[in-house]
Amino acid sequence: MKIRCEVNGVARELELDPLRRLLDVLREDLGLSGTKEGCGEGECGACSVLLDGAVVNSCLVPACQLDGARITTIEGAGFERVQQSFLDEGGAQCGICTPGMIVATRAWLDECARRGRAVDDAGARRALAGNLCRCTGYGAIVRAALGASRRSP
Numbered sequence: 001m002k003i004r005c006e007v008n009g010v011a012r013e014l015e016l017d018p019l020r021r022l023l024d025v026l027r028e029d030l031g032l033s034g035t036k037e038g039c040g041e042g043e044c045g046a047c048s049v050l051l052d053g054a055v056v057n058s059c060l061v062p063a064c065q066l067d068g069a070r071i072t073t074i075e076g077a078g079f080e081r082v083q084q085s086f087l088d089e090g091g092a093q094c095g096i097c098t099p100g101m102i103v104a105t106r107a108w109l110d111e112c113a114r115r116g117r118a119v120d121d122a123g124a125r126r127a128l129a130g131n132l133c134r135c136t137g138y139g140a141i142v143r144a145a146l147g148a149s150r151r152s153p
């Protein structure tokens with residue numbers, strides 16, 4: 001089926017199998033390999049991207065849901081302050097979970113700003129609860145998420 005969508009601000013017209021996973025479209029068709037595959041079953045958050053501003057697991061999103069969608073991956077604009085904070089706080093080791101953590105952190109900070117919510121430790125832990133890390137430890141990751149909020153966007 002023909003899918004028209006926007007990926008990182010670029011309009012795309014794609015001919016896709018309706019059940020092809022968004023994760024595979026990004027990595028294999030569009031060469032956006034920053035989005036990682038962990039479990040492939042919606043459990044780990046490594047494949048997180050923004051779909052119309054909301055965090056989704058791209059391994060669970062079929063192409064048939066993408067027509068008219070706005071997709072933002074870790075290669076897109078607007079992640080710089082979060083990326084820098086993860087670097088400064090040592091919030092990454094092997095890096096498999098890191099793009100998903102950064103995407104989820106940005107979505108959380110955007111949501112806090114939009115709704116006037118406090119940026120706090122409990123909120124960061126809730127926002128990142130769907131993202132699993134086997135190496136870094138969540139202390140540094142939560143510090144990185146909180147640290148990003150203190151940087152200018």
Ligand code: FES
Nearest residue numbers: 038039040045059
């Ligand atoms: S690879 Fe998609 S949630 Fe784990």
Ligand code: FES
Nearest residue numbers: 093094097133134
């Ligand atoms: S840095 Fe390795 S899984 Fe998180």
